[in-house]
Amino acid sequence: QHHQATRKIIYQEFFLYQWRLQAALKQHETEPGIQIHYDNDQLKTWISHLPYELTQAQKQVVNEICRDLMAQHPMRRMVQGDVGSGKTLVAFLAILASLSGGFQSALMAPTEILAKQHAQSFNQLFASMGMEAALLTSAMTAKAKQAVLDGLANGQIQVVIGTHALIQETVQFKQLGLVIIDEQHRFGVGQRQALVDKNDKIAVNLLQMTATPIPRSLAMTLYGEMHVSTIDQLPKGRQPITTHWLKEDQLEELEDHVAQELEAGHQVYYVLPLIESSEHLEQIENVLEVAERLADRFPNFKVDVLHGQLNKEEQEAVMDRFKQNQVQILVATTMVEVGVDVPNATIMVIQSAERFGLAQLHQLRGRVGRSQLASYCYLIGSPTTEQGKERLKIMVDHQDGFLISREDLKIRGMGDLMGRSQSGLPEFHYANLIEDEKILTVARKDVQDLLKHPERLSEAEWQALNQWSQTQAIEV
Incomplete structure (x- = not known):
């Protein structure tokens, strides 16, 4: 009985929310x-x-x-x-x-x-x-x-x-x-x-x-x-990106592989997490310190840095140099996360990987593997929580962004993944977008059917539905 009642409430929340969205879409189409x-x-x-x-x-x-x-x-x-x-x-x-x-x-x-x-x-x-x-x-x-x-x-x-x-x-x-x-x-x-x-x-x-x-x-x-x-398909010839999870004390193995890729004429991203603004200066020092260490370790190759303290012109200039292969190792904060396309880059190193969400890790990994060249992602991290360990394990085991985002949703919830203020995501009282996905699918189909066959509802029912869907206690 209780189970049925709960399902009914969840269905109602989804139905009214879907009604509001789909009625707006239908209206838009006129x-x-x-x-x-x-x-x-x-x-x-x-x-x-x-x-x-x-x-x-x-x-x-x-x-x-x-x-x-x-x-x-x-x-x-x-x-x-x-x-x-x-x-x-x-x-x-x-x-x-x-x-x-x-x-x-x-x-x-x-x-x-x-x-x-x-x-x-x-x-x-x-x-x-x-x-x-x-x-x-x-x-x-x-x-x-x-x-x-x-x-x-x-x-x-x-x-x-x-x-x-x-x-x-x-x-x-x-x-x-x-x-x-x-x-x-x-x-x-x-x-x-x-x-x-x-x-x-x-x-x-x-x-x-x-x-x-x-x-x-x-x-x-x-x-x-x-x-x-x-x-949901990748272009022909793209190879899966080999992903390794290393602890802080295994960096020697990583540096040997970086040396091999550099010698082969390829390029490397080295990404550090974006730290809270109170630690901003410390982070810049951190970026510069890592860049210095890599410059010492690979003296025949050019290392450059990209971070938020640089003005736009400087950021542009650094990215251009990396794209032209005048710079072989780019040490950066997460500014390279989205869209930057350098097909010659074959290694992505992510330091303190446990500080990143799964969606962000997947985005960063996607900066390599953008050509037919074999590519690699190294996650360096020592997570202390089970959740942190689980995230890095998912990254090593999976390449599919849709699957990864589903796991991320389970761990963090929809609002955190999409950014609640930007996504306009509803706060349901009982329904859960992930756990109750099957009920959501049924509710959406029922709304579609009703909007296709308006004769199934009386004038009074239409009005009531439109009023309910507008006043429904969903905080957006």
Whole structure:
């Protein structure tokens, strides 16, 4: 009896929450949006000129996006994929589709390093096909910035990639059709909306991307007011990253392997945890100390440091040197966590690994293994708790980001993984998103069925449901 009653309460919480999300999505789908009649043959030709083949998962997601662009209502799609699964390429192809239909596109990234990298990658891939992306960041000179602003306003610039500099009032578009937000959880809701609102005449198409893969059923709950696409395949030729867990006293074994990789012409990341701000100076000393030790140990190779005390220009310069292989060992705080792409780097060392969450460890590990080269991740840590030991063991045993995030959710809970303030995650009184996933799936399907067959409910029931779902005691 008690079990049945509990299930009923959990189901009710999920049902009302799902009702609210899905009713919003349905409502959204009645809004007029920018219809982009892209040139399918042109897009296929561009894809055939790419230096590599798309995975099946990438093809499917590109198709889903293209269907959305053609629809009469604005696209609201979330693309989630494991580290290195090729989300950025999918975003680029969405931009090309928009381009072929005569519309401008804007891609917003959370850091200058990432924005710059995206712009370089886009231009390397598509310059030969006669396409170019402009870069817009706050670090640019006033003159360079003005040239981009003019080009966007008069329509001569069709593609812009930038940081939150894109949401400033001075940025105006002639005909914006597509907005892409990379690492969407790094931006506030208001910042994301500000870019979408750049076209004040009619709703633009919005594509958001996240590299924190979560199980699909949870993604559909978390991003319930959006359609979710999942890229769950890695490009051909990628090898699993061999992961080792070492104690502090086993560093000699690690350094021998680092020496081998350096001699082979490869590069190394050495990451230290971000320490509380009160210990900030101590951390910088720590980074410099480790860099000095590595410089002594590997005198024939160049060591450089990357940390939060450097200004943006210095950070950019360090990353550029590493990308050009002028620096072989990069000692850094977690600033290299997301998106930085240096295919020649084959070793990731993470010091005090027990201080990191699983999702973060997986992100950091994903900075290597970005080419056909065999790659390695070394977790250095002496966790004192069972939970800490369990985390490092999961990393050694598993490569699949979806599985890792599920384990992380069990250990830390959804709010900690996604960042509660950014995720808009509900606090249920009885229901648990992880443990009660089966009930959640049933509730979501029931809501879908009812919204598809509105005749099953009376007018009074519709009104009651809408009122309940709005007043339901779910704190977001």
